[in-house]
Amino acid sequence: xxxxxxxxxxxxxxxxxxxxxxxxxxxxxxxxxxxxxxxxxxxxxxxxxxxxxxxxxxxxxxxxxxxxxxxxxxxxxxxxxxxxxxxxxxxxxxxxxxxxxxxxxxxxxxxxxxxxxxxxxxxxxxxxxxxxxxxxxxxxxxxxxxxxxxxxxxxxxxxxxxxxxxxxxxxxxxxxxxxxxxxxxxxxxxxxxxxxxxxxxxxxxxxxxxxxxxxxxxxxxxxxxxxxxxxxxxxxxxxxxxxxxxxxxxxxxxxxxxxxxxxxxxxxxxxxxxxxxxxxxxxxxxxxxxxxxxxxxxxxxxxxxxxxxxxxxxxxxxxxxxxxxxxxxxxxxxxxxxxxxxx
Amino acid sequence: xxxxxxxxxxxxxxxxxxxxxxxxxxxxxxxxxxxxxxxxxxxxxxxxxxxxxxxxxxxxxxxxxxxxxxxxxxxxxxxxxxxxxxxxxxxxxxxxxxxxxxxxxxxxxxxxxxxxxx
Numbered sequence: 041x042x043x044x045x046x047x048x049x050x051x052x053x054x055x056x057x058x059x060x061x062x063x064x065x066x067x068x069x070x071x072x073x074x075x076x077x078x079x080x081x082x083x084x085x086x087x088x089x090x091x092x093x094x095x096x097x098x099x100x101x102x103x104x105x106x107x108x109x110x111x112x113x114x115x116x117x118x119x120x121x122x123x124x125x126x127x128x129x130x131x132x133x134x135x136x137x138x139x140x141x142x143x144x145x146x147x148x149x150x151x152x153x154x155x156x157x158x159x160x161x162x163x164x165x166x167x168x169x170x171x172x173x174x175x176x177x178x179x180x181x182x183x184x185x186x187x188x189x190x191x192x193x194x195x196x197x198x199x200x201x202x203x204x205x206x207x208x209x210x211x212x213x214x215x216x217x218x219x220x221x222x223x224x225x226x227x228x229x230x231x232x233x234x235x236x237x238x239x240x241x242x243x244x245x246x247x248x249x250x251x252x253x254x255x256x257x258x259x260x261x262x263x264x265x266x267x268x269x270x271x272x273x274x275x276x277x278x279x280x281x282x283x284x285x286x287x288x289x290x291x292x293x294x295x296x297x298x299x300x301x302x303x304x305x306x307x308x309x310x311x312x313x314x315x316x317x318x319x320x321x322x323x324x325x326x327x328x329x330x331x332x333x334x335x336x337x338x339x340x341x342x343x344x345x346x347x348x349x350x351x352x353x354x355x356x357x358x359x360x361x362x363x364x365x366x367x368x369x370x371x372x373x374x375x376x377x378x379x380x381x382x383x
Numbered sequence: 384x385x386x387x388x389x390x391x392x393x394x395x396x397x398x399x400x401x402x403x404x405x406x407x408x409x410x411x412x413x414x415x416x417x418x419x420x421x422x423x424x425x426x427x428x429x430x431x432x433x434x435x436x437x438x439x440x441x442x443x444x445x446x447x448x449x450x451x452x453x454x455x456x457x458x459x460x461x462x463x464x465x466x467x468x469x470x471x472x473x474x475x476x477x478x479x480x481x482x483x484x485x486x487x488x489x490x491x492x493x494x495x496x497x498x499x500x501x
Binding site: 048052057058059060062063064066067070073076079080328372 | 404405406407408410411413435437438441456458462464465467475476480481482483486
């Protein structure tokens with residue numbers, strides 16, 4: 041694949057017709073809540089955009105975010121878009137290791153300085169001089185500080201990068217911090233940042249944000265926590281398939297009891313959906329198939345800041361009834377479509 | 384529903400003035416089942432009912448108002464994943480696309496070459 045190939049060229053080489061691409065763009069633009077002129081412009085802009093350089097840094101993480109993005113059941117336009125990106129450094133996925141891999145990272149930074157997309161998953165340890173996590177003799181903070189300087193935009197993928205996640209849970213031995221906290225403290229340069237939280241995030245949300253940036257050169261509209269409003273504007277509860285049971289006051293008393301199996305609300309079993317903003321109920325998982333509540337398990341609230349400590353200390357555990365009142369979503373319709381799989 | 388019809392009329396007026404196509408994302412609108420029924424009844428059915436097979440099926444129907452199209456996108460499990468009203472002469476989804484035609488011409492040349500060898 042040549043560096044100057046456009047996405048249209050690449051998709052055509054992989055048997056995706058222009059009509060399929062137009063359909064993908066219409067549905068992705070709808071999921072991003074783009075106004076009509078932007079919807080019409082998206083196919084043109086995305087199709088003719090050159091391949092963006094992406095540097096992906098993984099710090100204190102479990103690799104679940106990368107798994108989420110790369111483990112589709114079938115080939116999707118999203119996965120093809122990911123393949124189309126010039127993924128210049130990703131130490132989990134790349135074949136190179138050691139000195140060769142780090143040289144590739146340095147070369148990619150120098151070659152695309154000021155233009156590359158920096159994706160970060162995992163939190164950054166700051167205690168004990170950052171010794172809790174190092175790569176090639178560099179602390180995570182040193183590597184992040186170096187890479188951020190030349191980034192056009194940073195995507196904090198997953199709750200760990202966005203808010204500190206599990207490594208930051210009490211007592212936070214490594215002094216884990218999020219990318220945003222480090223920017224706010226001046227420990228790293230400040231560049232445009234978008235948080236895509238979730239443990240892991242919904243893959244269509246990650247690619248939707250990247251597609252928006254590639255097409256328009258800007259980030260989609262963000263909320264106060266720097267999340268894309270189109271995907272995180274509603275609570276999981278707002279669009280839950282068990283929502284009508286909640287409205288009628290029908291609650292399951294135990295997992296898999298008669299009520300749970302007949303669609304009763306899982307609130308009393310600890311569901312955190314009413315205070316969790318995420319796209320699980322609208323985009324769903326596994327190419328639009330389902331979300332945990334379809335399988336009889338409540339939401340853990342994994343896309344919210346401090347979700348672990350909040351559940352353990354405030355709610356008395358993940359399986360205790362939620363203490364907080366439901367949060368208010370944006371009130372828009374719940375029928376946001378998922379992106380279609382290739383057939 | 385009334386405001387939607389006014390919006391469609393405005394999009395038609397814009398197309399006639401400038402040739403600029405317009406679209407409305409139906410699934411972003413909080414339409415009740417009754418309102419949706421009223422909208423489809425008011426627009427009526429037109430002369431074209433086309434099926435497209437690309438990333439799952441799509442249905443492209445001209446409504447009873449010429450140039451106003453109702454487009455429904457389905458996934459491979461036949462679930463609706465997108466629904467739009469488009470105001471234009473011919474929706475882009477129906478037109479053969481230049482890039483696909485270029486690749487098609489290459490395939491046709493290959494077949495002609497193959498036949499020439501026989």
